[in-house]
Amino acid sequence: MFSGWNWVAHSLYLFLNICSLEVSGELVQSCGHIIPESPVLALGSNFTALCVLNESCLDFGNIYASQIIWKIKNRVVPKEQYREINRTVSSVTFNDTSSLATPLTCNILADGQIEQNIYGITVTVGLPPEKPKNLSCIVHQVSKLTYPMNCTWNPGRHTFLDTHFRLKYRWLQENFPDCIPKDVNNSCTITEVQFFVNMKVWVEAANALGKAESDPLILDPIEIVKPLPPHNLSVNSGVLPTVLKLSWENRISAAVMKLKFNIRYRIMGDTNWMQVPPEDTASPRTSFSVQGLRPYTEYVFSIRCMKEDGVGYWSDWSEEKTGVTTEDKPSKGPPxxxxxxxxxxxxxxxxxxxxxxxxxxxxxxxxxxxxxxxxxxxxxxxxxxxxxxxxxxxxxxxxxxxxxxxxxxxxxxxxxxxxxxxxPANNSKAPVKNVRTLPKDGKLWVGWTAPNSYVLKYVIEWCLVSNSSDCIIEWQNEPGNVQGTYLKGDIKPFKCYLITVYPLYADGQGSGQSVKAYLQQDRPSKGPTVQTKKVGKAEAVLTWNHLTVDEQNGFIRSYTIFYKTIDGNETAVTVDPSKTEYTLSSLASDTLYTVRMMAYTDEGGRSGPDFTFTTQKFGKGEIEAIVVPVCLAFLLIVLLGVLFCFNKHGNNSTQVNILQLDQKRKHNFSSKDQMYPEGSFTDVSVVEIEADDKKSFSEQDLKPFDLLKKEKSTSEGHSSGIGGSSCMSSPRQSVSDSDEGETTQNTSSTVQYSTVVLNGYRDQTPVQVFSRSESTQPLLDSEERSEDHHAGGGDSTTQRQQYFKQNGVQGETNTDRPCFERMKQITSANEGDTIGFAQLQISGQCSQLLGLGLEKNSQEAAVSDVVQASTEGQTVGPEIVEGNTPSVDEMPKSYLPQTVRQGGYMPQ
CATH class of the missing domain: 2.60.40.10 (Immunoglobulins)
Known part of the structure; x- marks a missing residue:
């Protein structure tokens, strides 16, 4: 604990010895110093500094030169630049002072490694002055008696040091005080000079690193005088309209200096000066008459002077004065x-x-x-x-x-x-050729090729082409020997001008040749607005209007059409600028397209608004190509069906008497094979019911028809039963060819039945058997179910019996067996039954089945009588067959023969 306090006290004592006062009250001497003290160094030179320690500090503080640290602006200098000369002196060396900064300090590490500053100096780095150059002097006239001389020079490079300049001069052997510049270091004014005496002038430059002097200048001050300009200038018009007279005063005595003059002038508003020839004003004077001016024109004048022999300097230009020449008659006629x-x-x-x-x-x-x-x-x-x-x-x-x-x-x-x-009455002379324009220097130049004939002059005519105003014509004349000129009007950029050149001859003129031109072009103000004129499946016809002249801002060089789908890439098409319509092809059908259009001048393009359209799903003629063939096919099928039906109807048109009997009767028809031999054929007869006769039907007799009508409505579009034909199922008109000219009747009133004539075997007489034929009349339930009869047998018979019982059909000898069943039994009889009786019996039963109990016309009466006789058991004899058989022409026209397949089935 005690040793620690001793160390602190020792350090504090050392610090106080270095930095505090002596007991006597004087500043304590530093423990060391640096040599040299605040040096000024040449930039780029070598420099060595020494730090010397005092002996008084060595023993007490244990301070030695080996502990010295050098610093430049708080940056430690590398130890490689140190050198310990002895225990009290340390040096540092800098090979290039360009990197040397201020301050340079000497520091030491005391006990406890505490860094203490011993001493510091300020280092100044600069350059010695250069030799001043380009020394020149001029004597400025301030008044008639005051002529100070001002000298200037080039001080040379910057020295980074305080450099002082002095202007020194002397006359002969007499020296004068130096002229020291006040504000700048390259100019100085000597207030008094002596004319006609040579004097020597030079400049001295000095700083801490050295001195330099300029080359001396020896001169007479009168040779470098710049006099004051003449004053009180006045301009007066002369007798002639082309002359103006000037007068002025000189401000330097002729005894001191003789002067010469320069006179310049210009037309008011013009910037170009003209000058009087110098030789005309090379002598001393105070007035001058300027000639060759324009009549009735305002001019501006100014004048200056200098020493007559040309040695020295021109004065400044005097103040400007104006004058106007007098009028004269016009020099030329108006264009x-x-x-x-x-x-x-x-x-x-x-x-x-x-x-x-x-x-x-x-x-x-x-x-x-x-x-x-x-x-x-x-x-x-x-x-x-x-x-x-x-x-x-x-x-x-x-x-x-x-x-x-x-x-x-x-x-x-x-x-x-x-x-x-x-x-002239017409422009019959040769015109100019190859009219062209060229923007140049902010003006519009027009050129042409002259005709072979002599041209007196040219007229260039132009006007601004605009949609908002009429073309106001401007023009100018040009001599006949030129082939190009600038337009002298106010030509504006981005505007279209129509320029026409006319050649004028002594005895006529040529026709004008025109060209459009722009002084400067720009992009169009807007782009074209595109629309669709016609849209198809894979193409679209686009149309647009030309931009107006005011919107073009230049020559339209091309149009570009950009189009794309919503998710597709944009496609560009270039279009000739003269077009207003274009067809896009190879488009996708039923697709939305976006299209826009750009117009381009020489300076760029601008796009118009977007426009959308949708291509059609089907192309032109595609729907017709589908519908028309389908319709034609349908019509062809219908037509073929109708023709087929009519053809079948025609083939069976020969009417056959329903009561036809063979003269030769054959017996022994006991077997079915004899009844239906090979090669048998069928003759079909049709029984027609007149429309008017329907009214005589009893309500009871009409019940079967109502039932059939109901069944037809539920089975429309299907086959009408055995032997049914689809071609006859739809209602159509039937024409009767009776001799009395019967009118057309609806086929709905016709019931068709067939007489089946079976060829006999060898010498046997054919037997006529009735079977079902094609009919437009709704079929009876028994006929509709004929297929079931052939297929099922008993069920069909039961249904027929129920049908006849329900409808109360009279005249049936056996209601359990319809006419078709009994027909089969009769034809299978061997002996005792005549064929004629069987025919009449079947015919009568079928007629009663169909409700033919109405009033009959003359043709139907015979059939009715025969049916009645058959029901009473009478036999139709041969005399009836041979003598009473009606001819084809005598038969009723309602019987239409039709061919029926054996068994009553028509081929479908």
């Missing part, structure tokens, strides 16, 4: 042009004459009026027409022809030379 409107009824011209006001240098005064003379070339004897106007245009009505127009401008001095314009 004239015309616009002709042709009227066809009556044939005449409306000529708009126009001319330009003369420029001031051409008018030479104030133009009071214009005199216009119009002379018809076709009638030289008639007096010319004269007009006096104070405007620059005149409109005349005149017949078609050739005219000479002259215009004269007049001021108070006189009239101008006449301007002549020939108005």
């Amino acid at each position: 004239i042009w015309r616009i002709i409107d042709v009227s066809h009824s009556p044939p005449s011209w409306s000529v708009h004459l126009m001319w330009k006001a003369l420029e001031p240098f051409e008018a030479n005064g104030v133009i009071l009026q214009y005199e216009v003379t119009v002379r018809a070339k076709s009638s030289l004897s008639s007096p010319p027409e004269k007009y006096s106007v104070n405007t620059t245009n005149l409109t005349l009505k005149m017949p078609n022809g050739t005219y000479e127009v002259t215009v004269v401008a007049r001021n108070k001095v006189g009239a101008s030379p006449p301007s002549v314009l020939l108005i």
Whole structure:
């Protein structure tokens, strides 16, 4: 514990010895110092500093040179640059002072490794001064008696040190005080100089690193004088309209210096100065007359002077003064042009004459009026027409022809030379060729190729093309020997101009050649708005309107159409700028497309709004290509069906008497095989029921038809039973070919039944058997169930019996067996039954089955009698067969023969 306090006390004592006061009250001497003290060093040179420790500090503080640490601006210098000279001296060396900064300090580590600062110095690094260069002096005249001399020089490079300059001068052997610059270090003014005496002038530069002097300048101050400019300048008009007289005062005595002058002038508003030839003003003077000026023109003048022999400096330009020349008659006639409107009824011209006001240098005064003379070339004897106007245009009505127009401008001095314009009946002379334009230097240049003939002059006509205003014509004349010029009007960028060049000859003019031009182009103000004109399955016809001239801002070089689907890539198509319609092809059907359009000038393009459309699902003609063949096929099928039915109907159109009997009767038909031999055929008869006869049916007789009607409605579209044909199931009109000219009857009133005639075996007589034929009338339940009869037997018979019992059919000898069942039994009889009786019996039973108990016409009465006789058991003899069989023509027309397959089944 005690040793620790001793160490703290020892360190504190050491610190107090270094930094505190002595007992005597004076500053304690430092424990060391650095040599040299605050040095100024040349940039890039070598430098070595020494830190010397005091002997008084060595024993007490145990301080030695080996413990010294060098620092530059708190940065430790590498120990490689240290050198211990002895126990009290340490040095540090810098090979290049460019890296040396301030301060440079010497530090030491005392007991306890506490760093203490021993000493520090400020190091200044710089360059010695260079030799001043380009020393020059000028004597400025301040007044008639005061002439201070100001000298300037180039001080050279920057030294980074305080460098002082002095201007030294002397006359002969007499020295004068140095001139020390005040504000800047490269200029100094000597207040008094002596003319006509040579003096020596030089500059000295000095800083901590050295001195330098400029080359001496030896001169006479009178040779470097810059005099004051003349003053009190005045300008007066002379006798002639082209002369102005100037006068002024000089501010330097002629005894001291003789002067020469420069006079410059310009037209008011112009920036270009003109100068009087120097040789005309090379002698001392105080006035001068300027000639060759324009009449009635305002000029601005200024003047300066210098020593007559040209040694020294020109004075500044004097203040500016203006003067106006007097008027003179106009130097030329006004440029004239015309616009002709042709009227066809009556044939005449409306000529708009126009001319330009003369420029001031051409008018030479104030133009009071214009005199216009119009002379018809076709009638030289008639007096010319004269007009006096104070405007620059005149409109005349005149017949078609050739005219000479002259215009004269007049001021108070006189009239101008006449301007002549020939108005020919037609532009029959050679025109210019290859009219072209070129923007250049902010102006629009127009060039052309001259015709082979001699041209008196050219007229360049132009106007601004705009949708918002009419094309107001501007024009200018050019000599006949030029082939290009700049337009002199106010030509604006992004605007379209129509430029026309006319060649004028002494005896006529050529037709104008035109070209459109822009001073400067830009992108269009907007893009085209595209729409669809027609949309198909794989193509779309797009249409748009051209941009207006005000929207184009340049020449439209091309259009580009961009189109895409919602999830597809965008496709671009380039279109000629003259087009307003384009067809997109190879599109996907039933697809939404987005399309936009861009218009391009030489400076870029701009896009119009997006437009959407959807392609069609089917292309043109595809629906027709599908529907028409289907319809045609359907119609063809229907037609073939109808033709097939009619063809079948025609093949069986030969009417056969339902009571036809063979003259030869054959017996022994005991077997079924004999009844249905091979090669048998069928004849079909149709019994027609007149529509009017339906009314005589009793309610009881109509019940079977009501039942059939009900069944038909539930089975529409299906086959109508045995032998049924779909072609006859729909209602259609049937035409009866009776001799009495019976009208068309609906087939719904026709019931068709068949007479089946079986060929006999060898010499046997064929037997006629009735079977079911095709009919448009609804079938009876017994007929509808015929298939069941053949297939099932007893069930079908039971249903038929129930049907006849329900409907109360009279005249049936056996109600349990319908006509078709009994037909089969009769045809299978061997002996004792005549064929005619069987036929009549079956026919009568079928007729009663169909309810044919109505009133009959003359044709049906015979059949009814025969049926009645058969029911009474009478036999139809051969005499009836042979003598009473009706012919085909005598048979009722309601019987239509049809061929029926054996068994009553028609092929389907």
